[in-house]
Amino acid sequence: MGATVCVTGASGYIASWLVKLLLRRGYTVRATVRDLGDSGKIEHLKTLQGADQRLHLIQASLTEEGSFDSAVRGCEYVFHLASPVLASSSASDPQRQLVEPAVNGTLNVLKSCAGAAPSVKRVILTASISSVIYTGKPSSPPDVPIDETWHSDPEFCASNGEFYPLSKTLAEQAAWKFSSENDIDLVTIHPGFVIGPVLQPYLTLTPKSMLKLITEGKPFFPTGIYRFVDVRDVATAHILAAENPEARGRYCVVSRVIHSSEALAIVKQTFPSLHLPPMSFGWWCYSSAGVS
Secondary structure, eight states: OOOEEEEETTTSHHHHHHHHHHHHTTOEEEEEESOTTOHHHHHHHHTSTTHHHHEEEEEOOTTSTTTTHHHHTTOSEEEEOOOOOOOGGGOSSHIIIIIHHHHHHHHHHHHHHHHTTTSOOEEEEEOOTHHHHOOSSOOSSTTOOOOTTOOOOHHHHHHTTOHHHHHHHHHHHHHHHHHHHTTOOEEEEEEOEEESOOOSSSOOHHHHHHHHHHHHOOOSSTTOEEEEEEHHHHHHHHHHHHHOTTOOEEEEEOOEEEEHHHHHHHHHHHOTTOOOOOOSSOSOOGGGGTOO
């Protein structure tokens, strides 16, 4: 496409695929990372097709105001994906580890975008399905579909120890407020549980959690319900949200909703030689999904 765009948190799981697809489409990409000296986190980006000519790595920190100024200046689209990804149960200090960097980092990026006007035509924020579904109110009747009109309740998230959903919910709220006050064209993408090929030489949270389900039979979610989406579809959704002038508001990006035992049944069908563990709980079993 020839335009220059910015991708924050470029070494991440979704962001790496976004960078790859943007380069494939002819964009020049300014990719921000936390540490340019951490070769293990950025070398896979340098090997992408087109990286030699059109990828520029820039060091930036979510906690440092003005850190993204040079990265977004002159960009047509800014894709903000940088945010701490940590299971709520793993956070020893959720406010410091999850909430503050998510909210303040989002505001820091948007402030840089506001200062770079009018070159920045649109900001695409990677939110999460977790900023949609934690309402504290059961859907009634049960077949009512979850859609973009749903909003997670911060008080419900905090009281139930759901700090990652809390961080994504508060960051999205802050983004919409700042964007409306500063005339920024914002679109938010809300992916479900992201799976698919990994470009990095290490596993991030969701692929690692999927591996734990396969090896230990332990679901990531207490209900065992997964809202799966392929990482390549999520990256493509970001690009479409940028390029389509009619894109507006929030977009949930989910491909299929299934129980963890059904997911394991699919794994068993695909890789019959695997010795899968028994499910630790659930109303399904492999045989009920048509797999002996």
